[in-house]
Amino acid sequence: MMSIMNISRTPSENKIMSPKVLITGASSGIGATYADRFARRGHDLVLVARDGARMEVLAARLRAETGVAIDILPADLTHEADVARVAARLRDDSGIGILVNNAGAALSGGIADQTGAAIARLIALNTTSLALLAQAAGARFAAEGRGSIINIASVVGLIPEFAATIYGSTKAFAIFLSQGLAFELGPKGVYVQAVLPAATRTEIWERAGADPATLPPMMDVNDLVDAALAGFDAREPITIPALTDAALWDAYQAARQAMLPSFGNTEPAARYRG
Numbered sequence: 001m002m003s004i005m006n007i008s009r010t011p012s013e014n015k016i017m018s019p020k021v022l023i024t025g026a027s028s029g030i031g032a033t034y035a036d037r038f039a040r041r042g043h044d045l046v047l048v049a050r051d052g053a054r055m056e057v058l059a060a061r062l063r064a065e066t067g068v069a070i071d072i073l074p075a076d077l078t079h080e081a082d083v084a085r086v087a088a089r090l091r092d093d094s095g096i097g098i099l100v101n102n103a104g105a106a107l108s109g110g111i112a113d114q115t116g117a118a119i120a121r122l123i124a125l126n127t128t129s130l131a132l133l134a135q136a137a138g139a140r141f142a143a144e145g146r147g148s149i150i151n152i153a154s155v156v157g158l159i160p161e162f163a164a165t166i167y168g169s170t171k172a173f174a175i176f177l178s179q180g181l182a183f184e185l186g187p188k189g190v191y192v193q194a195v196l197p198a199a200t201r202t203e204i205w206e207r208a209g210a211d212p213a214t215l216p217p218m219m220d221v222n223d224l225v226d227a228a229l230a231g232f233d234a235r236e237p238i239t240i241p242a243l244t245d246a247a248l249w250d251a252y253q254a255a256r257q258a259m260l261p262s263f264g265n266t267e268p269a270a271r272y273r274g
Contacts, residue, residue, distance in 0.1 A: 020097060021043045021044070021045050022092045022093075022137075023046070024133065025048070026055060026102070027065070029203055030152060030221055037229055043098070045062070049103070052074035074109070076120050078124045087136035091136050091140055099150065100134055101151045103130075104152065111166060123166070123170060126167070130151060134149055138190060138192075141188075145189040147190050149178075151174050151194050151195070152174070152195050153171045153174035153194045156171050176235070191235055195228045199216065199220070200224045
């Protein structure tokens, strides 16, 4: 029997098998680790982040170690013009078949301690850019009948008790966006995955103003991304690397879906009637 390793493919077949990957927030942490893993899988990359110099260092190493082609696209995704530029690349570059929507930030303190300007910036980065880039990629992917979108959310989007109201709200948005995209685009051949990290050791904590000495034990970023990619390969819609019992998520989904028939009622429930 012929080994699959001996089967030659045309350039167009290779493009489909190993599409180019655009990764936001690619200069460090989760994004940089995704870049490393996809490069080692043979995917060309488009790296997006504010820090062009750090991306150049990462790109030089990955080019040398893997031989893949890597483009650098510096962008601040809190700025409308930069989001539009990245969205245009997603729409126009037919080689891109995977979007890793990873760029994000956090805020220190509770909502009473945060400024309106800081909240607006966080929402612009964590939700507005996420949605606009997913739409740009998703529309083309659906027209082509293939493609994948990975949205990096957080378990905090399921935990209002965590007292990270604005950050958690943006991550709840990322979860809902992913589920809605999967419902709309899945039948058109587009795979959508939401990844929900728990506490992971990256620079986001220091950038949010946390004292590194006070931080609890966290998951290593390499373990997080490797688990997320295992979920990607299995085509999971939701991947929660820290969740030991996957049946708990299934029960959560079942409880939510059990409520849906009641939402069509035209009269209030009996408990609300006098």
